[in-house]
Amino acid sequence: MNKKHMAAYAAVAAMFGVMGALVAINKKEPSPQTTAYAPTGGKPHTAVGQLFAQSLNDLEGKPQALSQWQGKPLLVNFWATWCAPCVQEMPELSALAGEDGGKRFNVIGIGIDSPSAMAEFATKLKIAYPLYVGGMGGTELSRGFGNTAGGLPYTVLIGADGQVRKTYLGKLKFDELRADLAKLNG
Incomplete structure (x- = not known):
């Protein structure tokens, strides 16, 4: 291949890259899907029990028992660094x-x-x-909470009693989340 052909291919590839970026910027994000869970007569949901039975490494590589969060209202966010909506919502979730x-x-x-x-x-x-x-075991955990497709981000709101109050598939809407948290503690 000569330099002219190579330059033409590079120009076409760059044009498609720009077009893809413009489509992504102008694409309207779908609303997150939420699910409310039915009460289980005061018993924790099975998925919550499975979550609290886990021991996962923290970012320093030290195993941490997730049972340390049992008995407290908990928001569990399943995410990945390669997931754009995850990355977008994390600063606000952190705040x-x-x-x-x-x-x-x-x-x-x-x-x-x-x-x-x-x-x-x-x-x-x-x-x-x-x-x-x-890791991939985290995907299986999220599936236990109803995330059958394994989509990210996936967030689960758990009451202090171990009841799953709500799940959110997709980028969080923080006004809705704040209202749900207020009900949890109200």
Whole structure:
């Protein structure tokens, strides 16, 4: 191939890249799908029991028992560094967790990602809540909460009683989340 052909291919590739970026910028984001769970007569949901039975590594590689969050209102966010809506919502989720400081609820993140990518990301964005490395096992955990497609981000609101109050598939709408958190503690 000569230099003229190579330059033409590069120009066409760049044009498609720009067109793809413009489509992505102008694309309207779908509303997150939410699911409310039926009460289980005061018993924790099975998926909650499975969550609290887990021990996952933190970003320093130390195993952490998720049972430490049992008995407290908890927001569990399943995410990945390669997931654009996850990355977009995390700064606001981190600010929300930082505002509350665990007084009314706690936030944890379970990454479906490599420990090194998660650590680099968390350091860069200064995430204010604990992050745990779930890997592909994290996808299975989220499926237990009704995330049958394994989509991300996927967030689960759990009451102090172990009841799943609501799940959110897609980028969080923070007005809705704040209203749900107020009901949880009201």
